[in-house]
Amino acid sequence: MLKGRKTIAAISTALGEGAIGVVRVSGSRAFDIAEKVFRDSSGQHQRELKPWGVRYGSIVDCETGEYIDEVLAIAMPAPHSFTREDVVEFSCHGGVAVLTRVLESVVKCGARIADPGEFTRRAFLSGRIDLSQAEAIIDVIRARTDSARRLALGNLRGDLSYRVARIRENVITVLAHIEASIDFPDEDISALTIEDMTKQARESASELDELIRLARSSRVYRDGVAVVLAGRPNVGKSSLFNALVGKNRAIVTDVPGTTRDVIDDWTTIMGVPMRLVDTAGMRKAGDPIERLGVEAASQQAEEADLVVAVIDGSCPICDEDKDMLKKIIDKQGAVAINKCDLRVAVEEDCLKSFTGDKRILRVSAKTGEGIDELEEVLAGLAVAEVTGGGETPVMANLRQLEALENAMNSIREATHALVNSVAPDLTAIDIHEALFWLDQITGRSASDDLMEKIFSEFCIGK
Ligand SMILES: Nc1nc2c(ncn2[C@@H]2O[C@H](COP(=O)(O)OP(=O)(O)OP(=O)(O)O)[C@@H](O)[C@H]2O)c(=O)[nH]1
Numbered sequence: 067m068l069k070g071r072k073t074i075a076a077i078s079t080a081l082g083e084g085a086i087g088v089v090r091v092s093g094s095r096a097f098d099i100a101e102k103v104f105r106d107s108s109g110q111h112q113r114e115l116k117p118w119g120v121r122y123g124s125i126v127d128c129e130t131g132e133y134i135d136e137v138l139a140i141a142m143p144a145p146h147s148f149t150r151e152d153v154v155e156f157s158c159h160g161g162v163a164v165l166t167r168v169l170e171s172v173v174k175c176g177a178r179i180a181d182p183g184e185f186t187r188r189a190f191l192s193g194r195i196d197l198s199q200a201e202a203i204i205d206v207i208r209a210r211t212d213s214a215r216r217l218a219l220g221n222l223r224g225d226l227s228y229r230v231a232r233i234r235e236n237v238i239t240v241l242a243h244i245e246a247s248i249d250f251p252d253e254d255i256s257a258l259t260i261e262d263m264t265k266q267a268r269e270s271a272s273e274l275d276e277l278i279r280l281a282r283s284s285r286v287y288r289d290g291v292a293v294v295l296a297g298r299p300n301v302g303k304s305s306l307f308n309a310l311v312g313k314n315r316a317i318v319t320d321v322p323g324t325t326r327d328v329i330d331d332w333t334t335i336m337g338v339p340m341r342l343v344d345t346a347g348m349r350k351a352g353d354p355i356e357r358l359g360v361e362a363a364s365q366q367a368e369e370a371d372l373v374v375a376v377i378d379g380s381c382p383i384c385d386e387d388k389d390m391l392k393k394i395i396d397k398q399g400a401v402a403i404n405k406c407d408l409r410v411a412v413e414e415d416c417l418k419s420f421t422g423d424k425r426i427l428r429v430s431a432k433t434g435e436g437i438d439e440l441e442e443v444l445a446g447l448a449v450a451e452v453t454g455g456g457e458t459p460v461m462a463n464l465r466q467l468e469a470l471e472n473a474m475n476s477i478r479e480a481t482h483a484l485v486n487s488v489a490p491d492l493t494a495i496d497i498h499e500a501l502f503w504l505d506q507i508t509g510r511s512a513s514d515d516l517m518e519k520i521f522s523e524f525c526i527g528k
């Protein structure tokens with residue numbers, strides 16, 4: 067199936083200025099093409115690139131012989147390469163013109179420019195990795211924090227695939243016994259009783275349930291959370307925003323209504339990527355520009371994962387504070403009584419009747435007091451479920467989560483059918499359905515359309 071596929075090539079590093087840039091070639095003609103474009107340090111044709119050796123030399127235009135760049139060439143023979151095909155990589159100087167010309171020369175010698183994700187697709191089609199491992203590669207590349215990197219790498223090494231395979235094995239055992247009872251209804255060939263099968267199906271459902279719980283909570287490491295700072299004007303939202311992102315990103319003045327637009331920035335708090343959002347102070351604004359800002363603030367607060375309600379601790383709470391707190395009562399988050407370096411005039415008891423079960427913290431954007439605690443509370447809310455059980459988290463993207471949920475529903479249906487002595491062929495349909503969804507994760511049952519969609523998200527050269 068893999069024979070006869072055209073040799074592909076692409077620039078595998080980000081295009082821009084860099085010390086080095088890599089052009090990768092993969093396929094049955096990779097070595098042949100490399101011989102045509104590569105000259106060793108004495109300018110001679112390189113008949114044979116030594117497998118796994120690094121050779122210093124140059125790339126020439128294979129039609130005109132023009133010298134293009136000074137490179138290092140690495141040859142990786144099949145099947146011990148990323149794609150399991152013959153692969154050659156040229157480490158060139160990392161400039162756009164250089165890399166484009168090297169790629170052009172390789173293409174002139176017979177390679178085709180790779181589609182996005184085509185190298186990874188070949189690694190999948192050759193059986194080197196499964197679909198969840200292929201998807202983990204994007205997650206490793208896109209990881210914004212060390213925790214996200216660790217989780218993505220876990221999936222690349224097979225954490226999710228391993229758990230899915232274990233559940234699949236269990237489900238297949240149940241299916242085999244059900245199918246045996248369909249094929250030979252009068253013979254007592256099933257070593258498993260209905261009770262055994264029900265037990266095994268229940269175990270699979272609860273393993274899936276656990277996996278879904280872990281995967282859902284680990285998503286914060288992958289996608290991060292949006293944290294909105296909300297409050298009436300002049301309470302110190304922008305000052306807190308700057309303190310949390312660690313730079314003077316938003317303008318701070320003592321004029322109420324300074325922030326008019328939504329300002330956001332990414333930061334990492336205790337390993338969790340957070341998109342912090344500073345907003346206009348909420349009040350009944352007369353000025354149309356400010357009014358638009360206030361509307362945007364309300365919308366941001368509504369859409370946020372977490373909201374920090376900011377109160378000015380140096381004044382008693384007012385109607386504008388109460389209106390804001392009412393607006394976000396159902397949101398997860400915390401209340402920050404800011405300016406605690408000044409004399410505190412807020413009555414916490416009175417405040418509590420408007421804050422629901424949110425934690426109330428005293429902070430000062432000016433002195434930094436209480437900021438660590440606020441960060442801890444926000445990170446704790448974001449990863450509450452992950453840290454709860456102490457298990458190793460497993461990461462899943464939306465597609466994988468949906469497949470896990472569908473598999474679990476089908477297994478539950480099957481368990482229900484077993485308990486109620488439903489005809490075995492109907493039970494078998496549910497189990498087949500569960501297997502289909504489990505196989506969607508590893509790619510065993512993935513359609514061409516699905517694969518197209520997944521690999522089109524990759525960058526070219528990966
Ligand atoms: N003493 C003290 N002053 C603070 C603190 N935080 C902010 N301020 C001051 O409060 C004023 C308003 O701060 P901002 O951060 O601009 O307040 P804001 O909530 O963003 O205001 P708007 O953008 O107008 O809604 C400025 O003069 C800040 O220096 C604090 O913790 N302690």
Ligand SMILES: [Mg+2]
Pocket residue numbers: 303304305316317318324325344345346347
């Ligand atoms: Mg502001």
